[in-house]
Structure formats: structure tokens, C-alpha cells
Amino acid sequence: QKEVEQNSGPLSVPEGAIASLNCTYSDRVSQSFFWYRQYSGKSPELIMSIYSNGDKEDGRFTAQLNKASQYVSLLIRDSQPSDSATYLCAVSSNTGGFKTIFGAGTRLFVKA
């Protein structure tokens, strides 16, 4: 059973702080990694994708991947109240088809 694990939270950070979201996955042959943001009652929207070890930065967001540790994280700098949402980690591999498996998500609350 391929799994993607996230701390459910809620993670509460003050406005302007760095929010750190973590995710581990069980399938060692996973090749692609994604972070989605989901506001309550809405569908997930893609924030970041990362395919190789190291860091990838996009604006206030940085994704970090460590395949040896089967670990992927998302850092949100200068957190804003509008960042309050559930963040879903997703992992994809081509074993048994191109399937993307999602974690249960971490709820983030940014306090103004």
C-alpha cells in the first residue's frame, strides 16, 4: 500500500512568520512530488511541483525534496492570513500506471 503521510495539524503561525509543512512517502520509486492548497469547500489548486533532490523556490514558497529520506516539505515565508488553508502533499510514480496519491493534508492557520 503506497502511502503519503502528513501531520493533520492545525499548524498555527503568526502573520509574517515562516510556516513549515512536512510530508513523508512510502514508495521509493516515486518520481514526482506536488503541493496543493485547498480552501474550505473548494477544489485543490497546485502550488509547487518538484522532481529532483534539493530546493525549488517560487515566490514565497520553497519546496524541498530528499528522496533518500523519502521526505518532502513546503516552506511558506512571510505567511499571510490568506495562506490559511489545508495543504495537500501528493506523490506520483509510474508503477502500475500514472497515479497521484495524496496525503490527508495539514491545516494551516495564519494569525493576523
Next chain:
Amino acid sequence: SQTIHQWPATLVQPVGSPLSLECTVEGTSNPNLYWYRQAAGRGLQLLFYSVGIGQISSEVPQNLSASRPQDRQFILSSKKLLLSDSGFYLCAWSIHYGNTEAFFGQGTRLTVV
């Protein structure tokens, strides 16, 4: 640009009634298509995915079925709904080759009463 349409947005159905949810994608050819379900406060559970017309892979045994009658059309069905079928149903697409990101429709909130 690519867009994905999913309808209806909300649906209330009695136990034992049939279900049909439809999803269409525009602006791309031969996409991979997916149906996910999200229970309240839970993560996304992959129900079905399709890599081509008539090709459906089922991830979870249940009373739901999926069909792909056309390249960019994906349908989720049930002959008789159960209370446990309530949830937020999401259709998604990705490009056919490679492990790329999936893009979601607006979702259908189904309540079985």
C-alpha cells in the same frame, strides 16, 4: 489553455437512487483522467483513473463505476447510492505521458440522505 468542467456543483440524492457525475476537459488531447473522493476532513481517495478511451482502472472496490466514452469525457456512476457515498467528488486531469501535476475541476458535493 486547458479547462476542466465538472457538474453539478452540489447534489442531494436519496439512498438507493442512481448517480451520474460528468467531467469534461477542453484544450488538450488524450489526457489522463481521475476521479477522487474526499470525505469531510479527510484526504483525497483515488477512485478511478483512465489513460484512454474505454480504459478504466479501479482503485477501491465499491458500488461506484466509471466510464470514458470519449477522449475528454469521464463519467462517475452508481446504480444505487449508499449513505457512505456522501462526500466531495473531484475530477482531475493530467497530461498523458510522465508523472505530471493533476488539475482539478470545481468538485461535486454529494449528500446522500
